[in-house]
Amino acid sequence: MSEALTLDGVSKSFGGLKVINDVSFRVPEGSRTALIGPNGAGKSTVFNLISGVYPIDQGRIQALGQDITGYTVPQRVRHGIARSFQNIRLMPHLSTLENVMLGEHHRSHPLQLVGSARATARARRALEDAGLGTYPGQVVADLPYGVQKRIEVVRALMAEPRILLLDEPAAGLNSTETKDLRLLLERVSGQGITLVVVEHDMPFVRHLCNHVVVLNFGSKIFEGTAESVSRDPLVLEAYLGSAQVMEGGHA
Template sequence: MILEVNNITKRFGGLVAVDDVTFSVREREIFGIIGPNGAGKTTLFNVITGFYKPDKGRIIFQGNDITGKKPNEIAKMGLLRTWQIVRPFLGMKVIDNLLVPMYVKKGIIGGITEREAIERANEILEFVGLSHRRDFLAEALPQGERKRLEIARALASEPKLLMLDEPAGGLTPTEMDEVMDVVRKLRESGITVVVIEHNMRVVMGICERIMALNFGRKIAEGTPEEIGRNEEVIKAYLGERFHVGG
């Protein structure tokens, strides 16, 4: 297991946003997290990546206890995340959006040469299908390409595990397919992926296992087929149209 999340609880005053959640992720797996709005999905992401400290529980990444570590420390270890609302440097060129995190990761002096950084940035842009936008300003990109740029910016920091917060949110069906292709390529390249996503076509199409949350608690975990048949998940989130079989 590359990631082990053990009995995590996070409270905000009297609200229990994440309630005793436990799960683990295998190396080179695409693991999905679903649930209705307010289920605690993004709060769980924020706890794992160090933006919130848990009130209870432990997080183990590659055998190391990262509970309570700062986001930059966790990122340096290779656990990175994207955001539901993408955050590119809008006034910078697409390629420069990748060079910034690359220099931060490597260190501007002595870590990576400019030539090496540009070569690597071009490789990443090719990987996510944005090489033709290399010299465009990020603000000129449509939403689907901004989503892929967000993934590319994370790749510039060399993740071992990448956590994607609604990568297909607000996209057209064609743009969703493009993002799904990128996520599959991430796994093929050796990167483990954990994804929050509301679009069930995306979740069922790319994830090997899925965990469902409701009111901060884990209510189910299993393959897409098992989740699609789980009565509690259907009642809480999916609806009858996903009920397969008796």
């Protein structure tokens, strides 16, 4: 199987502190890959490195057969990489539809978006496809948190990604909202989009993901199947004291 992403010996320091240490892993094309690990392990930083928010110090990142190590953020978006952030970054006072339309901004010039019937139609269709067709005119701040999280996913889809990076999409969701999110992500995956999901909710990971990478203190300690991860001694040790994270939660 070909790779959607390959990280090869990637390292990153902030102010002399090495937060990502010689990390290599692969994300098979079309997979639903989980990137997990205790708080501060470096998961969001890895997303920042893949999406180009920060340059890497050492190593190489390949996406869909191309070396993207030197690409800017917009170049990576055009190459097919989209992401959501750990904290919701919707515009709370704009409508659902307007927020989703903002997801096009790396593909088209923002001014072309204003009043663009094509962008409006695309955003409406994307919301309908995601089961959010009843919300386009509603102000985002008035909507339940679980709906906002799914709107973020739809906004990222507006960039027409081939690889979608989601940073803790299930955080703060109740069990119904978590299930709705999982169904949406399964639908996205069914369209052939590769998913990479940072998540602490292990039952969610086990239900959704078929490939798992575990980071601890900036190093990779495991790469394999969702079935084998919770039996791995290094992983269990890393989660010691937070065993409920590996076993508890909902999906």
